[in-house]
Amino acid sequence: MSKSNLSKYKIVFLGEQNVGKTSLITRFMYDTFDSTYAATIGIDFLSKTMYLDDKTVRLQLWDTAGQERFRSLIPSYIRDSHVAVIVYDVSSKKSFELLDKWIEDVKIERGENVIICIVGNKNDLTDERQVSLQDGEAKAKAHGAKIFLETSSKLGYNVKSLFKKIAKTLPEFEAAGKSGEEGASEMIDINVENTTTQDGQCQC
């Protein structure tokens, strides 16, 4: 029960269906990938403990269903969250266009009092790409997103990096992040490794 003392941070994953929200979380949690996850119904929950410096936090991840019909459930989860990760599929222009709507939903519930991350998933699908990296970056900037990344859950590309960046924004680690600045290597996170090489992208 001593675990209860850990600081807990809620992170909600949003976005159109089939952009890979569940895959992203599963890759982070278990470092596995499966192309056939059953569709998420309502909301799924996962929890992971992260270590950084001498501190430990617990991330509570809320994985929402993309389908329209389940939308009425989502606002209450957004309301509770510190971080909103909005995912689109780089091979689906539509999922990118609908980002605006998701961001608006988040701002309605949380105002500016939330960390917004924008993630373009499936960047392994180079032949089918419909959204450029630049467009993604521009959109992230326009909406004041703190984090923007392209990822591939399939290849495991940038996934750990994403969660590391998210952790850095949490009050618990913010100070540590600033003092260490370039110090990605200072992260003593057993789950987050080899990320330095992938850090080349916009940090906004």
Place this chain on the structure above:
Amino acid sequence: MTQVYQNEFVFGEGGGKGTNSTQLASAPSLLKTLSHAFREKDKVKKSVVANDDIKTIGTTFSHLSMSNNESSTSLNLSSSPKRINNSSSSLARPKVSKRNSFKFDSPSLTPRHSDQYTDLDDDWDADVEHGLTTTDSAPKNLEFRPQTFEYPTLKSKRISGSVDSFAKVKSNTPLDDYYEVNKTKELEAAKEKEEMIAVVSKINRYKKILNEQTIELPKLKKMAWNGIPEELRPLSWQLLIGYLPPNSNRRDLQLQRKRQEYLNGINQVFASAKEQTTWHQIEIDIPRTNPKIKLYTYETTQRSLERILYLWALRHPASGYVQGINDLCTPFFQVYLSDYIKDGTAVENFNPGELTKQEMNNVEADTYWSLTKLLEGIQDNYIHAQPGIIRQVNELKDLIKRIDFDLSQHLETENVEFIQFSFRWMNCMLMRELSVKNTIRMWDTYLAEPNGFSEFHIYVCAAFLVKWSDELKKMEFQDIMMFLQNPPTKGWTEKDVELLLSEAFIWQSLYKNAAAHLR
């Protein structure tokens, strides 16, 4: 007394709790909560209700102990030695599993097992005596019982004879163990035969009902509640769900008409341009419908399900296609498909591409209409804001407060909201928690209940949650959530499902319509 002891031994584990340890563990805990429930109920209604209640329990547990062999007598709530000793009750004891026979090889286990049995029996008594008098159980299928008894009567003499000599051998010779094993095997064989007979007789009784010119649905429902034999399931389901009329004269015509109607519908909707949103939605969900089961990886299966779901969605614009409906489609598909498999391939491995177009059309049409009927009863689960599900979630919450107050308190303290874990239970009818095979067994009962999918299901969910009560009460928020999203049901068999259904039946008979005055 030796004899009694032997009897107890032989039937101890088979006495309905199954060999599965989770079952053994959950029965007493159920009783614990049950007795609590009785106490609570007692405060409200006095003895008038009590008699009915205990009858219900008798029914339920008799079903529970019989598993798929509801032919034998119900579990004896007042276990006097006399009763145990008497031959008809010995034959009435349900299955002795093969696993059991191995245990006989090790005599050192003997006392432990008999202890176990006694313990449980004490529990029965303890609860029965708890302010309740009637010990007679009233099995659901009372009218079928005499018939069943006819078959095994002759057998039973032989069995009780062998039990006698078995007992003597044990007390006399030093070669106890050797004989014990042999005699037990003999006994085992007899038991198995008897079981076979019971199964066959069940199927025959079932067939008798189905062969009547006008099927008496109440009779069929009573039988179906306890599980439908596989070969008779397709027809039974079509009758129970109201797709086919009970009158056999009208059945062929109806089938013909409905199947044609389905084909017309398909031709019509696929002639015009596809409704893109719906089509896309279904298209992405099909490959992720039971992807681990071979049947669902075949092209023919996927195209069939696609057509069924698309037609249904277009014909029901108020809800349209909602994720989870794809899951609900699969039990029908699997059951109806199984009717056409000739070579004995398990349906889950079958490639439906081997069937003729005509046969596949039939399977599809029947699945479509059955799904339509099912969804008619739970329409408000899938319309905007899903009020049906919200209602069910709230009902579950209320129910748990009464059934297991401690658990409900604990969940509240940990800030676990019912909607967080039970939304999916309602939206997918627990299909994400149970295998398709187990779901099919569960639906036998749901189809036999008056409002199986909209009401009885809530009691099943309650039984499902309370099952893990002890574990959950030791956990904090995230562990509770993780546990409930991935409950340990992978190894579940039909028996586990039947226990769950029996427990649900108890909660329903205690709390249905009792909500108002307990609130």
